Amino acid sequence: MANDGLMEYLRMPSFIKTFSEATSLNELRIPPEFVALHGANLPFDCRLITLLGRRSFPVRVLNIASGCHFHAGWSDFRITNEIVHHDVLTFTMVDAGVFLVKRYNPRTGCPPLGDLQATGYGDSDHSDAPDVDTSNDYVPTQSEGGDSSDGDDYASDAGVLDEDGCPTFTVTFDSSNINGTLEIPMAFWRRHIRMISLQDPVYFNVNGDCWFIILDHNETKIWVKRGWRRFKERNNVVVGVRCHFKLIDRNEVQFYVWFDRP
CATH class of the missing domain: 2.40.330.10 (DNA-binding pseudobarrel domain)
Structure with a gap:
């Protein structure tokens, strides 16, 4: 049973995005390949959880002609977590519509120091x-x-x-x-x-x-x-x-x- 749980965790669906101020200030497009494979598990109301699980952010999914997007709530998530141009983000769907989000500095490949020393983490x-x-x-x-x-x-x-x-x-x-x-x-x-x-x-x-x-x-x-x-x-x-x-x-x-x- 333990090995079954481990393999299930390692196989959780995920995608990666590089944040762009030009296209992602108010919404974030979910890769169509991810939607094609896992769209059935995407409810209208989703949640984004930060790297350390400190806080959950509600976001709504908008499905329009240009694709599937994190829409209402995305801007609050971006501003609160101080996501900036070229930040690399990974989204792992740990439950239906629940994504664990990690951020990486594109130059170092490491999480920004502020993510590890966030105010209020204690x-x-x-x-x-x-x-x-x-x-x-x-x-x-x-x-x-x-x-x-x-x-x-x-x-x-x-x-x-x-x-x-x-x-x-x-x-x-x-x-x-x-x-x-x-x-x-x-x-x-x-x-x-x-x-x-x-x-x-x-x-x-x-x-x-x-x-x-x-x-x-x-x-x-x-x-x-x-x-x-x-x-x-x-x-x-x-x-x-x-x-x-x-x-x-x-x-x-x-x-x-x-x-x-x-």
Whole structure:
């Protein structure tokens, strides 16, 4: 069942647009190829969700001779999120008429810094505000981290790389580690992700819901510094739950997360 959910997420329909002030100030044309394939799932009233899931924006779909457009509500979405000329936007339909929208700087291929430090983000359930369980002073002990090895003999979950090329690590939570924070195996990070990316936030995706995570590290360990307590509570991570973290984007550092529950 977990693998079925993962593949469903990875196959969610999506499209990409480069924003143009000349054509998209008041409406945004949805690619006709997307409409041809998925138009039956486009209701009159849709919703756009920002990268971090902080806020939902209602938009109405207008179908006219020139094509299908996000119309009423698009301008408010554009202005509120400060979308500017040549911004690259991706739209992933996570539910019927519900799109998760990500923005990228066309020169760097990365989300603008302002998207990661937006005012008011600390009020969200997905906030990077300090957690009691993951404070600035927290350093994992040698015994923490579940069954995710941080040694040189780390091996990805059996069969995962052969299946889709996405490496995965797994942690089982028990009484010894449930009250701490999540460790990411150092060997996993060294093998699959640039070390400089430790300075940037990472994202955990659970069936289209994005969680903003801040890491910390020393010479031998990598752990979640901010955001783990909220993620754990909202996703009911308790003793006996086995969490799988699949790396689906090595540049922006995104993990798809699913759970095996007792």
